[in-house]
Amino acid sequence: MEAGAGTALYPLHRCKTIYLVRHAQGIHNVEGEKDQTSFMSPALLDAHLTSFGWNQVDCLREHVTKCGLAKKIELVITSPLLRTMQTAVGVFGGGNCTDGVNASPLLMAEGAGHSGRQAISSLNCPPFLAVEACREHVGVNPCDKRSSITKYRTLFPAIDFSLIENDEDVLWEPDVRESDESVAARGMKFFDWLWTREEKETAIVSHWGFLYRTLNMYGKECHPTVDEELGKEFANCELRSMVLVDRR
Template sequence: MQTAVGVFGGEGYKDGIEVPPLMVANAGQSDRPEISSLNCPPFVAVELCREHLGVHPCDRRRSINEYRSLFPAIDFSLIENDDDVLWKADTREKNEEVAARGLKFLSWLWTRKEKEIAIVTHSGFLYHTLSAFGSDCHPSVKDEICKHFANCELRSVVIIDRSMMGSDPATTNYPGKIPSGLDLPSDVADEKLPDEGKVN
């Protein structure tokens, strides 16, 4: 959460305007100043959007009550349990389970009214979730979707729910019908099909 509020936090405090901070000063012994929620987007904590669960103590979350005191302006209302009931000391979540949890998260994401949403989470969660997509694309597209994320990497992804467009369900996120021909990124298509698309 510290990364999210650091990147997307609001403006500095202004005289006469009282808003709760996104993060209190020195949250988690970070030696960081308080971060305002003034004019910032909504922050919603979602339990599904977490790193691999189990075994590693670093993947266990604190109690929600503790987080609420550190991050007063973040909405924790969707998290049902104060304590971390998902993390198990003796069982590590399988990659397939992380991906399934990620797809559940994406199903929840479709319920949001916002059109542009920043998801701040761990690389493993994103890697396994996004690996569920692109199997019917050119291998270079699949490779791009499934790259591991670097620490604090910002990556833009557009996901389109084809069912909302009255189109046939498919795993490709192309808006509308699936186009004929190869599904190649433009730079690869230019190399493989140099004569097509040239203006005469």
């Protein structure tokens, strides 16, 4: 039997499992399907989820709970935009708060971000960490500009914002849109940073552009069939499992 040149072995302790999630449907997704220029509307500033988007969140939550994935995840990393944080806490959080349950601090305050939802508990769920590096293309489109961290802390008290240096969004510029190449480079640096953390199973809730551009860069080093699979666009609230390995 001849050895297969395309196979490789890695010790399990040198691998991490990551669960990549694109945020659920936001109000900007609906408007953008009608007219691409609507992404520049000030009315879509820091876009929140639609009611259909929350239904998507509920479906994905049911899936990760039934398959046991929810119990495996040690950390949830989220982009610090309203739609990603709503998706993250809705899918991986401790569930709706009920009378008599002490869930302080809350993962999400009641009705946060025009959600019309009950408060979400921080009980029996992994920690949540907001990271700027995994946000969407920055600049020009108001839907991709985040609100202040001061505001977010009132809406999502149990999310850790300690890695974000500036209260206001200093990365977003009204006249300059971040390039695809910059997003991809930022994404690869993010995964290099993720490798240095101790968690073995991490969920990352991010955006179409960030996921698409970053995975396409990784795909260039792979077989064409793998490249094609990595390069597929994420649907709203889609989850994909990947293994992260340091080949160096």
